Amino acid sequence: xASEREKFQKADLTRQKILDVSLTLFQKQGYERATMRxxxxxxxLAPGAAYYHFETKEHIIxxxxxRSFNDHLPGVEKVLSTEKDLKRRLAxxxxxxxxxxxxxxxxxxxxxxxxxxxxxxxxxxxxxxGPLREKNIDIFRRVVEESSTPVPEKLRGKLPEILWLFKMxxxxxxxxxxxxxxxxxxxxxxxxxxxxxxxxxxxxxxGIQGFxxxxxxxxxxxxxx
Amino acid sequence: xASEREKFQKADLTRQKILDVSLTLFQKQGYERATMRxxxxxxxLAPGAAYYHFETKEHIIxxxxxRSFNDHLPGVEKVLSTEKDLKRRLAxxxxxxxxxxxxxxxxxxxxxxxxxxxxxxxxxxxxxxGPLREKNIDIFRRVVEESSTPVPEKLRGKLPEILWLFKMxxxxxxxxxxxxxxxxxxxxxxxxxxxxxxxxxxxxxxGIQGFxxxxxxxxxxxxxx
Numbered sequence: 001x002a003s004e005r006e007k008f009q010k011a012d013l014t015r016q017k018i019l020d021v022s023l024t025l026f027q028k029q030g031y032e033r034a035t036m037r038x039x040x041x042x043x044x045l046a047p048g049a050a051y052y053h054f055e056t057k058e059h060i061i062x063x064x065x066x067r068s069f070n071d072h073l074p075g076v077e078k079v080l081s082t083e084k085d086l087k088r089r090l091a092x093x094x095x096x097x098x099x100x101x102x103x104x105x106x107x108x109x110x111x112x113x114x115x116x117x118x119x120x121x122x123x124x125x126x127x128x129x130g131p132l133r134e135k136n137i138d139i140f141r142r143v144v145e146e147s148s149t150p151v152p153e154k155l156r157g158k159l160p161e162i163l164w165l166f167k168m169x170x171x172x173x174x175x176x177x178x179x180x181x182x183x184x185x186x187x188x189x190x191x192x193x194x195x196x197x198x199x200x201x202x203x204x205x206x207g208i209q210g211f212x213x214x215x216x217x218x219x220x221x222x223x224x225x
Numbered sequence: 226x227a228s229e230r231e232k233f234q235k236a237d238l239t240r241q242k243i244l245d246v247s248l249t250l251f252q253k254q255g256y257e258r259a260t261m262r263x264x265x266x267x268x269x270l271a272p273g274a275a276y277y278h279f280e281t282k283e284h285i286i287x288x289x290x291x292r293s294f295n296d297h298l299p300g301v302e303k304v305l306s307t308e309k310d311l312k313r314r315l316a317x318x319x320x321x322x323x324x325x326x327x328x329x330x331x332x333x334x335x336x337x338x339x340x341x342x343x344x345x346x347x348x349x350x351x352x353x354x355g356p357l358r359e360k361n362i363d364i365f366r367r368v369v370e371e372s373s374t375p376v377p378e379k380l381r382g383k384l385p386e387i388l389w390l391f392k393m394x395x396x397x398x399x400x401x402x403x404x405x406x407x408x409x410x411x412x413x414x415x416x417x418x419x420x421x422x423x424x425x426x427x428x429x430x431x432g433i434q435g436f437x438x439x440x441x442x443x444x445x446x447x448x449x450x
Contacts, residue, residue, distance in 0.1 A: 176343040
């Protein structure tokens, strides 16, 4: 008789298999057009078996996002334990995400068409994306809090969310990036992280302080997540 | 016999009719799924007649964009001739665009799904969108050049494109805006325009100057249009 552990491993392999064939199918047909039935068939499963693992197509993609998140964690931990400087911590964790995403540039373009719909669960701003979004924001909390770069008190609380939004902007840029291996995106991460760190430092100057507090207030007032 | 003028007017009415039924059809079926054949049928035309007016679905939407652009010009002219302050000129021209777009919020969400595809002609960054993009950037050139707010020489050349990108950001925010009549977007235009004007003013300070030149250089290096 199969042990609990063996059963779990088998289920995980099946989930991985479903994920793999789904991505291929989404690439070919687009996300909206591919059906759960077609996914099950491509994975060599009865439709019921596919639904047992994933209630909906969205669940498959959330699993994909979660796996990508898990895959980038070792790199993130390394950056957070070795880098103290805000610029390098920020650039490091964003770079780790994009490194893991590299093999998925084409499929990301496809999924993006759906995720960009503000009413869709796959939107990064949706209620359904909330748990993974929070885990991501927590990483930026650590980027800020354990950094050697002094961050003004008033900025400290909101900065993690702003930096997460910055990462969303980087992903948008990456989707549009047509340079070989999206090398432009990686350079952009370095330069824009340096710029943000500089902006955080500048925000302590008396002439700038009021300005930076105004940006924070606006961010809080108009954010959509 | 119909005069040239009558012929032109009749053609324009037919184009308007095709545009109207297209928008209804795109709303119902999505942009990708609606065919030129279905559009012709809904407009009560033979397919050939529809193709005579618009080679492709994209041409219909470009016509829609061009009409919206034309519709917002009187408002723009009024703003540019009465307002001298950079903040008010900027907020004014962007507001005029969003006023004209108001009745099209729902259909814009649908078109957005296609326009956000970086490889699609309908993307605002595409080669095909180039002529209309340039006309839009020209408006921001006038926003900057005839303003009473002093704009540093180095900023002057690039600022119009940056302000156009700002308008693209506003449209993105508007698409996502769930507040009644997208009122949040209109408040956001006012506040963010004030912030940008303030930033332009700040950019003349010695401590900030290098920073602002760095942003400009990055913009030039990484822009995708």
